[in-house]
Amino acid sequence: xxxxxxxxxxxxxxxxxxxxxxxxxxxxxxxxxxxxxxxxxxxxxxxxxxxxxxxxxxxxxxxxxxxxxxxxxxxxxxxxxxxxxxxxxxxxxxxxxxxxxxxxxxxxxxxxxxxxxxxxxxxxxxxxxxxxxxxxxxxxxxxxxxxxxxxxxxxxxxxxxxxxxxxxxxxxxxxxxxxxxxxxxxxxxxxxxxxxxxxxxxxxxxxxxxxxxxxxxxxxxxxxxxxxxxxxxxxxxx
Numbered sequence: 001x002x003x004x005x006x007x008x009x010x011x012x013x014x015x016x017x018x019x020x021x022x023x024x025x026x027x028x029x030x031x032x033x034x035x036x037x038x039x040x041x042x043x044x045x046x047x048x049x050x051x052x053x054x055x056x057x058x059x060x061x062x063x064x065x066x067x068x069x070x071x072x073x074x075x076x077x078x079x080x081x082x083x084x085x086x087x088x089x090x091x092x093x094x095x096x097x098x099x100x101x102x103x104x105x106x107x108x109x110x111x112x113x114x115x116x117x118x119x120x121x122x123x124x125x126x127x128x129x130x131x132x133x134x135x136x137x138x139x140x141x142x143x144x145x146x147x148x149x150x151x152x153x154x155x156x157x158x159x160x161x162x163x164x165x166x167x168x169x170x171x172x173x174x175x176x177x178x179x180x181x182x183x184x185x186x187x188x189x190x191x192x193x194x195x196x197x198x199x200x201x202x203x204x205x206x207x208x209x210x211x212x213x214x215x216x217x218x219x220x221x222x223x224x225x226x227x228x229x230x231x232x233x234x235x236x237x238x
Contacts, residue, residue: 005052009062013207016066017214024073027223032086035070038063039090039137040097043130046184047122055199056192064176065207068169071141072148073218076161077226080149087141091134098130132183140176144168165215169208177201 003011023030041063048059067090074083101123109116147168155163181197 005050009052009203010210012062013065013210016062017069017207017211020066020070020073020211021214021217021221023070024077024218025221025223027225028074028078028082031070031074032082032089035067035074035086036089036093038067038070040093042067043094043097043126043133044122046129046133047125052199052203056195057199057203058196061200061203062207065169065173065204065211067141068144068173068204068208069165069211069214071145072165072169072215075145075148076152076164076215077218077222080145083145083148084142087138087145090141091138094130094134094137098126098134101126129184132180132185135183136176136180139179140172143175144172147171161215162212165212166208170205173204173208174201177204 020031020034023034042060045063046058046060050057050059071083071086074086105120105123148164151160151164151168177197177200181193181200185191185193185196
């Protein structure tokens with residue numbers, strides 16, 4: 001039996017959020033690695049066009065929203081310096097992806113290369129897609145880290161975790177969605193830009209709401225480096 005897009009979206013969201021929580025349990029390095037890997041994968045996933053709940057959407061929403069969850073965990077337990085480091089590693093991964101995909105297309109294929117046309121289709125769109133993705137990623141992720149930390153300072157470390165998790169993500173995701181969509185898709189014939197912006201943002205907000213129980217669960221899944229009983233070393237922003 002084939003799942004509908006809506007059910008598949010919810011299932012993917014829960015699985016990915018559980019994966020992020022698992023990475024958190026293994027420690028800061030694993031969580032940082034998740035950010036770096038996802039920052040590369042979203043540039044492929046976003047090329048997938050689909051209908052979700054009756055509206056046009058792209059395929060990178062769950063992975064991208066999960067990056068915000070991962071950096072919020074880093075921000076909460078290790079501070080904004082660790083979160084921003086993960087953001088920059090993801091940005092470097094995106095740059096490497098952009099450079100690598102363009103260089104590989106320059107090689108002249110031989111007679112047995114069946115994959116070259118498909119690679120041209122996918123990677124030929126890369127400069128604009130990845131350019132928009134990297135710009136939006138860098139702006140919105142640093143904004144999210146900054147907002148999360150400022151709200152944490154204002155409300156106290158032990159209070160209103162749901163507020164800083166959701167508010168920082170909602171505001172930064174709005175910036176991200178508009179910047180990426182305009183750079184990547186503005187001017188594309190027959191592309192439903194306004195609908196994609198609205199639906200993409202709504203889906204990211206939904207993922208942020210769904211990840212709220214997971215960020216509270218993180219208190220029960222502390223990695224060994226935070227289980228000593230001492231307060232975690234939280235470094236302030238650069």
